[in-house]
Amino acid sequence: MIINHETARRLAIYFFYDKGGIVDSYVPYFLEDLKKNVTEISIVCNGKLTGEGKEILEKYGEVFVRENKGFDVWAYKTSLEHYGWEKLETYDEVIMLNNTIMGPVYPFRETFEKMDARDLDFWGLTEYFKIKGDPFGYSPYGYLPDHVQSHWIACRKSLVSSPAFHQYWENMPMIEDYAQAVGKHESIFTKHFADQGYRWGVSVEFEDLRNYSGYPLMMCPKKLVEERRCPIFKKRSFFHMVDDFLKNTTGEQTSELFEYLRYHTDYDVDMIWDTILRNYHQYDIVKNLNLTYVLPTNQYDREALEKQTADHKVALVMHLYFEDLLEESYRHVSSMPENADIYLTTDTPEKKAAIEKVFAGLPCHKLEVRLIENRGRDVSSLLVGVKDVIMDYDLVCFVHDKKTAQVKPGTIGASFAYKCFENTLSNKAYVANVIRTFADNPRLGILSPPEPNHSTFFTTIGFEWGPNYNVTRKLAKELGLTVPMNVLAPPVAPLGTMFWFRPKAMKPLYDRNWEYKDFPPEPNKIDGTLLHAIERIYPFVVQQSGYYPAIGMTDRFAAIEYQNLRHYVRGYNQVLVNNGIGPYYDQMLALMNQVFALRGSFKAVFKFRMKQYLKKYLPKGVYRKLKKRWRKMKGIDNYNGVEVQGED
Numbered sequence: 162m163i164i165n166h167e168t169a170r171r172l173a174i175y176f177f178y179d180k181g182g183i184v185d186s187y188v189p190y191f192l193e194d195l196k197k198n199v200t201e202i203s204i205v206c207n208g209k210l211t212g213e214g215k216e217i218l219e220k221y222g223e224v225f226v227r228e229n230k231g232f233d234v235w236a237y238k239t240s241l242e243h244y245g246w247e248k249l250e251t252y253d254e255v256i257m258l259n260n261t262i263m264g265p266v267y268p269f270r271e272t273f274e275k276m277d278a279r280d281l282d283f284w285g286l287t288e289y290f291k292i293k294g295d296p297f298g299y300s301p302y303g304y305l306p307d308h309v310q311s312h313w314i315a316c317r318k319s320l321v322s323s324p325a326f327h328q329y330w331e332n333m334p335m336i337e338d339y340a341q342a343v344g345k346h347e348s349i350f351t352k353h354f355a356d357q358g359y360r361w362g363v364s365v366e367f368e369d370l371r372n373y374s375g376y377p378l379m380m381c382p383k384k385l386v387e388e389r390r391c392p393i394f395k396k397r398s399f400f401h402m403v404d405d406f407l408k409n410t411t412g413e414q415t416s417e418l419f420e421y422l423r424y425h426t427d428y429d430v431d432m433i434w435d436t437i438l439r440n441y442h443q444y445d446i447v448k449n450l451n452l453t454y455v456l457p458t459n460q461y462d463r464e465a466l467e468k469q470t471a472d473h474k475v476a477l478v479m480h481l482y483f484e485d486l487l488e489e490s491y492r493h494v495s496s497m498p499e500n501a502d503i504y505l506t507t508d509t510p511e512k513k514a515a516i517e518k519v520f521a522g523l524p525c526h527k528l529e530v531r532l533i534e535n536r537g538r539d540v541s542s543l544l545v546g547v548k549d550v551i552m553d554y555d556l557v558c559f560v561h562d563k564k565t566a567q568v569k570p571g572t573i574g575a576s577f578a579y580k581c582f583e584n585t586l587s588n589k590a591y592v593a594n595v596i597r598t599f600a601d602n603p604r605l606g607i608l609s610p611p612e613p614n615h616s617t618f619f620t621t622i623g624f625e626w627g628p629n630y631n632v633t634r635k636l637a638k639e640l641g642l643t644v645p646m647n648v649l650a651p652p653v654a655p656l657g658t659m660f661w662f663r664p665k666a667m668k669p670l671y672d673r674n675w676e677y678k679d680f681p682p683e684p685n686k687i688d689g690t691l692l693h694a695i696e697r698i699y700p701f702v703v704q705q706s707g708y709y710p711a712i713g714m715t716d717r718f719a720a721i722e723y724q725n726l727r728h729y730v731r732g733y734n735q736v737l738v739n740n741g742i743g744p745y746y747d748q749m750l751a752l753m754n755q756v757f758a759l760r761g762s763f764k765a766v767f768k769f770r771m772k773q774y775l776k777k778y779l780p781k782g783v784y785r786k787l788k789k790r791w792r793k794m795k796g797i798d799n800y801n802g803v804e805v806q807g808e809d
């Protein structure tokens with residue numbers, strides 16, 4: 162069936178879901194363009210909808226809010242039933258689409274003009290290629306066939322008026338989860354009707370990519386947008402499972418898409434930030450967008466720095482506790498621009514006098530040494546000691562002198578301090594490039610050095626929360642933070658409490674109006690305190706304010722970090738692969754998790770059966786001696802090659 166573009170009557174059934182019922186800016190932008198190409202829009206919302214959200218959506222069509230059940234499939238079914246087959250058959254085309262896609266990057270008119278000229282019964286924007294096997298367990302075919310992706314399926318009158326179409330929807334079972342939504346609808350819709358002779362197609366053609374990717378819209382979206390004029394992209398690109406991306410790409414797919422949208426199209430990327438920062442875990446956002454800035458230490462734009470520091474007030478806050486580190490601290494502070502304001506805090510009059518003497522010749526716009534209470538350490542320096550002036554600035558660097566007393570030898574702690582200072586105040590060029598990075602990226606809220614991972618700190622990666630999740634969660638609740646926080650998703654936090662930040666992005670934390678008495682008195686624990694909660698809450702505060710956290714490194718340190726991480730991964734690979742585990746990352750994780758899950762049960766069964774056997778066949782005296790030695794043994798690592806029946 163070919164459609165006359167100028168006279169076509171189209172109904173768009175737009176499914177909307179947001180856990181908070183909030184309509185982000187990308188939705189009206191999408192609907193505004195869609196409205197130009199359809200006769201009517203019916204908006205179906207699962208769950209709740211705020212008053213403001215409903216008011217926004219009602220500008221584009223009638224809004225139905227229904228119980229949050231059945232996923233998008235039953236939202237479409239409900240809307241189809243609401244209209245009834247008789248009325249639906251008065252439209253040339255009925256489009257079922259949802260808010261999992263963003264755009265348009267190019268006007269939808271291009272898409273409709275192209276597809277109207279094609280003799281089809283139904284069509285979509287993009288296709289998902291065949292998958293051998295059935296990962297969801299619901300396909301009647303035993304595999305997932307080629308199919309139009311359900312974020313946009315346009316059905317023409319030739320299909321909508323057919324008994325087959327009516328029967329398909331009338332017999333649609335309740336959809337209980339995502340697997341059923343794919344297995345019982347999205348993946349079978351296309352083949353179900355194609356097998357009955359109905360013709361289908363997609364507007365973004367990429368058959369030549371079949372052997373390149375099974376899911377081009379997710380794994381190579383820039384290629385589709387740039388080379389095939391694909392008008393949409395998936396919101397999921399920004400929070401999709403990292404492991405799945407890395408099974409298919411080297412991790413470039415999302416950041417490439419974002420950079421292309423930002424610099425080569427008219428699409429306002431703030432609409433992306435608005436929705437992903439409110440809804441998704443910062444760890445996934447930072448990884449998928451590769452929000453790590455590697456900045457030069459040997460060059461910078463002097464004119465740009467002068468302009469940026471003239472247009473924006475820049476300050477440094479540093480807490481000084483160790484008198485023997487004052488000369489070293491001076492060298493770090495000297496990296497700041499000369500028109501920056503410098504605030505130094507300390508806890509005794511004697512130290513204050515020593516600091517004023519050492520820093521007397523520091524070239525800066527303003528130098529102020531403040532005396533603060535010795536309660537809350539460097540954290541209270543930032544949250545209490547300078548709270549009266551912090552909001553006067555556009556950009557602030559916060560650091561403190563550092564000794565890590567809990568680790569020996571001293572080189573371990575000194576290297577941690579080096580990592581923090583090298584990636585905050587390396588030299589004047591690096592600082593200038595940090596300032597420019599904030600100027601060039603207006604949604605950047607906090608820039609932190611990478612976490613420590615050497616020596617004693619090795620397991621920091623993987624255990625970033627430490628024993629601090631519950632206390633951080635409690636603090637987030639007190640501050641009224643609503644952005645996602647999960648023990649399985651690490652914070653992108655300055656684990657060393659040195660970082661650059663926008664004070665306005667940190668406003669929810671300062672609105673708490675901290676006092677010294679809010680902090681625990683000395684001596685403090687080395688972990689699990691309010692101080693460690695605040696260290697981890699910083700990136701969630703900026704995310705709540707609509708800004709993103711990122712990692713910053715000097716070019717010199719990025720080389721060190723890469724070589725260190727490569728060395729660690731190489732070591733793991735050699736041990737695991739040489740012992741038959743792998744060779745792929747996800748295989749390694751899955752098998753090792755199984756091994757350790759079984760370890761506990763294996764241990765118990767082994768001990769029980771071994772004790773029974775030895776007690777039965779060994780002389781009593783020998784058995785008693787063995788029991789004494791047994792108590793000293795740890796785990797089951799001393800036993801090798803013992804087969805325990807019944808264990809996999």
